[in-house]
Amino acid sequence: MSKKIDRRLALRALVFGTGAVAFGRVVAACSDASTSDRIAGPGGESTSNSSKPSTPPTDGDEYVPGSSPPVDTGNAPPTLPNQSWEARARQLEDDQKRLSGPVFSAAAPGRWAGKERSHVPEVKFGTSGSYKRATVVIQHVMGANGLDAGTPDAAADAAMDAAKPDAAGDAADAGDAGDAGDGGDAGAEAGAAQVHYITTIYLRAAVDGKDTVVGLWEFASTDAAPPTVNFTLPAGVTTVTAYESCTLHGLWKTEALTVT
Incomplete structure (x- = not known):
């Protein structure tokens, strides 16, 4: 009778441990997906500032061609x-x-x-x-x-x-x-x-x-x-x-x- 009880307790512990591991994997996957959604644009490309190419300033907005009376x-x-x-x-x-x-x-x-x-x-x-x-x-x-x-x-x-x-x-x-x-x-x-x-x-x-x-x-x-x-x-x-x-x-x- 004691051996049957021990086996039942062991089986319950095994089932509980397996469920906890599965739950942890689901939580981790959801967390990764959430992070990905925050840093990715509509096409799945990252919108992080670190990925944006730097654009050097140009002079098109201040260049004045021609001449004026000197x-x-x-x-x-x-x-x-x-x-x-x-x-x-x-x-x-x-x-x-x-x-x-x-x-x-x-x-x-x-x-x-x-x-x-x-x-x-x-x-x-x-x-x-x-x-x-x-x-x-x-x-x-x-x-x-x-x-x-x-x-x-x-x-x-x-x-x-x-x-x-x-x-x-x-x-x-x-x-x-x-x-x-x-x-x-x-x-x-x-x-x-x-x-x-x-x-x-x-x-x-x-x-x-x-x-x-x-x-x-x-x-x-x-x-x-x-x-x-x-x-x-x-x-x-x-x-x-x-x-x-x-x-x-x-x-x-x-x-x-x-x-x-």
């Missing part, structure tokens, strides 16, 4: 060195180095690859009387409000800081030389709102063996697009490098260009 800085070469120009250029370059590293260029656009067409300065050389002139144009929008595709990050706010005049008011002081235009407004507007435009265009060249800012112009966001400026070059300058500062995409430059 700002004319005068028919005579500037008096150099111009300390306000030097201070403004140094501020932009220091901010760029601190926030983004090297100045962006066609060869090294950094995180803004794809935006070269609208940011790398275009330069044409000509002659006025006995002086060489450089016309610089940036094929870029002026005064567009808000962030464009690919820019809503800290870099955008940081780039705007680079457009602000420093405490000494160097950008505004550039007007004393007749070449700053509305420079004071340009920096103030950039700091007050996320207005997308080119704040500054300037040229660097070797003068008497020293790297010198040989022309600088500050723009307001309401100026015509694309921003264009004519610079009269000092005598003896054989190469120039053109720079521009964008409120959202930092400081850009050309390679060293031979004056022709």
